[in-house]
Amino acid sequence: MPIMNQSPDPILSLSAAGFRSGQRWLVRSVDLSISAGEICTLIGPNGSGKSTTVKMACGVLKPHEGQVWRKPNLSIGYVPQKLAIGANMPLNAVRFMRVGTGSSKRAIDEALELVGLSNHRSRPVHAMSGGEFQRLLIARAIARNPDLLVLDEPVQGVDFSGEIEIYTLINQIRDEKNCGILMVSHDLHIVMASTDTVVCLNGHVCCTGSPSHIINDPAYVQLFGERAAGTLALYTHHHDHTHNDDGSVEACSHDH
Amino acid sequence: MITDWLDDFFIRALLTGVGIALMAAPMGCVVIWRRMSYFGDTLAHSALLGSVIAYSLSIPPVAGVFLTASTVAVALFIAQRQAYLSNDALLGILSHSALAISLIAIALMPNFRGNLLGFLFGDILTVSAQDVGLVWLALVVAIVALWRIWDQLMVATISRELAATEGSHPERTELAFMLLIAAVIAVSMKLVGVLLITALLIIPAAAARRFARSPEQMAYYAAAIGSVSAIGGLTLSLYLDTPSGPSIVAIALVCFLASLAKPIEA
Numbered sequence: 001m002p003i004m005n006q007s008p009d010p011i012l013s014l015s016a017a018g019f020r021s022g023q024r025w026l027v028r029s030v031d032l033s034i035s036a037g038e039i040c041t042l043i044g045p046n047g048s049g050k051s052t053t054v055k056m057a058c059g060v061l062k063p064h065e066g067q068v069w070r071k072p073n074l075s076i077g078y079v080p081q082k083l084a085i086g087a088n089m090p091l092n093a094v095r096f097m098r099v100g101t102g103s104s105k106r107a108i109d110e111a112l113e114l115v116g117l118s119n120h121r122s123r124p125v126h127a128m129s130g131g132e133f134q135r136l137l138i139a140r141a142i143a144r145n146p147d148l149l150v151l152d153e154p155v156q157g158v159d160f161s162g163e164i165e166i167y168t169l170i171n172q173i174r175d176e177k178n179c180g181i182l183m184v185s186h187d188l189h190i191v192m193a194s195t196d197t198v199v200c201l202n203g204h205v206c207c208t209g210s211p212s213h214i215i216n217d218p219a220y221v222q223l224f225g226e227r228a229a230g231t232l233a234l235y236t237h238h239h240d241h242t243h244n245d246d247g248s249v250e251a252c253s254h255d256h
Numbered sequence: 257m258i259t260d261w262l263d264d265f266f267i268r269a270l271l272t273g274v275g276i277a278l279m280a281a282p283m284g285c286v287v288i289w290r291r292m293s294y295f296g297d298t299l300a301h302s303a304l305l306g307s308v309i310a311y312s313l314s315i316p317p318v319a320g321v322f323l324t325a326s327t328v329a330v331a332l333f334i335a336q337r338q339a340y341l342s343n344d345a346l347l348g349i350l351s352h353s354a355l356a357i358s359l360i361a362i363a364l365m366p367n368f369r370g371n372l373l374g375f376l377f378g379d380i381l382t383v384s385a386q387d388v389g390l391v392w393l394a395l396v397v398a399i400v401a402l403w404r405i406w407d408q409l410m411v412a413t414i415s416r417e418l419a420a421t422e423g424s425h426p427e428r429t430e431l432a433f434m435l436l437i438a439a440v441i442a443v444s445m446k447l448v449g450v451l452l453i454t455a456l457l458i459i460p461a462a463a464a465r466r467f468a469r470s471p472e473q474m475a476y477y478a479a480a481i482g483s484v485s486a487i488g489g490l491t492l493s494l495y496l497d498t499p500s501g502p503s504i505v506a507i508a509l510v511c512f513l514a515s516l517a518k519p520i521e522a
Contacts, residue, residue: 055417058417058420058421059420059421060417060420060421076421076422078417078418078421078422080415080417080418083414083415083418085414086289088288088289088291088465089289089413089414089471090465090468090469090470090471090473090474091470091471092469092470095470095471096414099407099410099411099414100407100408100410100411100418100419100422100424101422124469144422150421
């Protein structure tokens with residue numbers, strides 16, 4: 001029996017939410033709820049509807065069925081997936097944090113301090129490394145003092161030590177700001193270590209609950225394989241088949 | 257006093273050129289950031305159709321051009337919502353169809369053909385005091401409009417999703433910007449001609465890039481470089497009797513090439 005989150009202070013909830021593109025449902029029947037100070041992580045294979053769910057939560061996409069409830073005047077800090085600013089736009093770190101947000105100088109300084117970029121205030125953003133830019137995006141989001149911080153694959157394109165730093169930072173933000181955090185992640189190992197609630201998606205919610213509950217859920221084991229369940233080890237997705245050009249499925253003849 | 261000045265065709269040309277350069281500068285920066293230069297070309301191609309329509313309906317060319325350019329902008333805006341054809345394919349369809357239709361229309365209207373070179377390359381001698389007034393009115397309106405959407409336009413350029421979660425309406429902002437480009441094209445057609453309008457948008461902005469440390473600086477430098485190009489090009493045109501539009505673009509190109517001497521900052 002899943003432990004339902006009877007949170008004292010819910011800030012966002014999705015109930016039976018679904019979104020389709022044309023006739024095809026990208027994701028359906030999503031139930032989830034986040035409270036202040038809670039970290040909720042969406043996991044699932046590619047195409048399972050993680051980003052779509054996040055976009056419904058943020059209000060970027062309107063659900064075609066079900067409801068999305070946001071606390072009135074909920075402010076959202078969003079860290080999008082795959083964002084790169086080209087060298088054709090002259091933009092330094094501070095200007096990037098201020099544009100469109102109206103964040104105060106003090107809020108910007110504090111956020112840069114928190115993410116460890118205080119010495120990079122006037123650096124052009126296009127010259128930043130993947131990890132630095134990712135932290136800058138997080139800084140931009142938290143300088144707005146959000147009730148909910150949403151991160152869509154925050155460690156994409158970041159090396160391993162950078163990844164640990166970013167997850168540590170996300171926990172620190174939760175502790176200091178007491179905001180709710182909704183993120184998408186591929187990295188089961190770290191997810192399990194630093195999340196309150198895990199929602200496992202595969203076009204619908206497979207299972208949901210605390211990490212320790214999730215790893216024993218048959219639906220999770222089926223989706224990610226025995227090894228992911230047995231230990232809190234690195235994400236080893238079970239690639240037990242390949243797709244031919246015509247879309248037919250072929251079993252793998254070799255071991256992964 | 258001012259009316260005496262405006263009697264001189266060269267002063268009128270200079271005022272028009274500088275007004276358009278100032279208007280095109282910040283927009284050209286945005287066009288570069290958003291990688292939209294082919295969009296400018298597409299609207300410019302449709303401008304030819306606009307002038308033909310204006311000619312046959314006996315309405316001012318500026319009105320005809322703004323009408324077709326904004327129609328094309330809205331058509332593109334709507335067409336972008338589907339995912340089956342990429343943006344550059346859509347632009348190719350719109351731009352070349354507009355050109356083909358206008359060339360057919362021109363062939364059917366023998367009287368129009370005499371004006372064709374002017375439409376293609378600019379016809380600065382025909383700039384009237386009224387045209388000068390229109391350019392500067394358009395400049396004020398465009399700068400005020402751009403000022404109001406500037407930050408939102410930048411966030412939408414960086415990421416539409418970021419803009420949407422922060423409570424702005426990126427699509428609305430983008431549409432407004434597209435209509436502003438249509439307006440610039442309509443008022444600058446006489447000066448540079450439809451074939452060279454995009455150059456006026458992007459070359460001064462590109463020349464400004466290496467000197468700029470902020471988006472606003474890039475717009476200011478582009479305005480300065482564009483004004484210098486307009487004044488220089490028109491002077492060249494006056495003394496060597498070269499066509500005004502190509503002369504302005506040539507001076508802008510010289511500025512751009514000179515800017516390459518400045519090393520890129522890390």
